[in-house]
Amino acid sequence: MWNFDAHVHSADSDGTDTILELIQKAAAAGLSGFALTDHDYLAELSNAKLQAEAHGLLLVQGVEISTTFEGRSAHLLAYRPDPANRELRETLREIRSARATRLQRIVENVHSDFPQITWQRLLESIEEGGETVAPGRPHLADLLIAEGIVASRAEAFAGILNHAGPYFVPQWAPDPRDMVEMAVRAGAAPVLAHPLSQDRQKPLPERVIEEMAEAGLFGLERDHREHTAADREAVTRLANRLNLVTTGGSDYHGSGKPNLLGENTTDQETMELILAESEN
Ligand code: AMP
Ligand code: FE
Ligand code: FE
Ligand code: ZN
Numbered sequence: 001m002w003n004f005d006a007h008v009h010s011a012d013s014d015g016t017d018t019i020l021e022l023i024q025k026a027a028a029a030g031l032s033g034f035a036l037t038d039h040d041y042l043a044e045l046s047n048a049k050l051q052a053e054a055h056g057l058l059l060v061q062g063v064e065i066s067t068t069f070e071g072r073s074a075h076l077l078a079y080r081p082d083p084a085n086r087e088l089r090e091t092l093r094e095i096r097s098a099r100a101t102r103l104q105r106i107v108e109n110v111h112s113d114f115p116q117i118t119w120q121r122l123l124e125s126i127e128e129g130g131e132t133v134a135p136g137r138p139h140l141a142d143l144l145i146a147e148g149i150v151a152s153r154a155e156a157f158a159g160i161l162n163h164a165g166p167y168f169v170p171q172w173a174p175d176p177r178d179m180v181e182m183a184v185r186a187g188a189a190p191v192l193a194h195p196l197s198q199d200r201q202k203p204l205p206e207r208v209i210e211e212m213a214e215a216g217l218f219g220l221e222r223d224h225r226e227h228t229a230a231d232r233e234a235v236t237r238l239a240n241r242l243n244l245v246t247t248g249g250s251d252y253h254g255s256g257k258p259n260l261l262g263e264n265t266t267d268q269e270t271m272e273l274i275l276a277e278s279e280n
Helices: 019-028 046-054 086-113 119-129 137-146 153-158 176-185 206-214 229-242 268-277
Strands: 004-008 033-036 058-069 072-079 189-192 219-223 245-248
Touching: 004 019, 004 058, 004 072, 004 245, 004 268, 019 033, 019 046, 046 058, 058 086, 058 176, 072 176, 086 119, 086 137, 086 176, 119 137, 137 153, 176 189, 176 206, 189 206, 189 268, 206 229, 219 229, 229 245, 245 268
Parallel strands: 004 033, 033 058, 189 219, 219 245
Antiparallel strands: 058 072, 072 189
């Protein structure tokens, strides 16, 4: 049976498993394969692909690119970009650098009420926990847990780290339409992640998704735990109207989130279209 999870994070971004651990867990869970979609980062995967193959798994390289439109954050999954594409590499590096600057500002805000939370402590805790290249609030959440201020990442996001809370600082990221164009230039198949999720800031206006489709968007992620049944129907209708494929993925983050590997999947025909559309 085909079951391919098209949205998975490793500890390179804000997941908690290494890529090798993901491969072992995916094999144990009986998956056909998965796409590694770390935030704003493309890992060197040639070794991991061999390991995946040895487990009978298809490992697809992807990246979940941060974008913003009028203060709203949107995530763009780009499948199989040319990993050597300089423009994309440079832009991902800029986004990662903005992540660190912005997280430092959130830490300073939190520090005013919780003096034990400092940037130095955060850097140390990230090193202890496995050196992410894409630091974000989940890493600060882990420090809040270590300091006994909250019990879980979920509690941190519901309170201290919430985007509507007093400590929040928005992140700079490029425009979603520009990133669709850049992903296409890099040979990738771009898919808008969790377009109707209400767990985050407001979703993108439909007009912007239409413009992304004109710019070369290939699909919309439909099956995601942050989409209700009604959301999924709405995504299907929008995808049909804009001639886009629909995908599914777990958005697994290891022990950092309740999402289970393989809880949502992308069908074989759709995955073959994505692989045919992308060149690398
Ligand atoms: P940031 O990148 O700093 O804006 O933080 C957003 C990241 O936090 C997302 O990529 C998610 O992986 C993670 N996240 C968001 N909400 C939660 C939650 N309730 N529990 C755990 N992780 C979360
Ligand atoms: Fe994440
Ligand atoms: Fe996302
Ligand atoms: Zn994700």
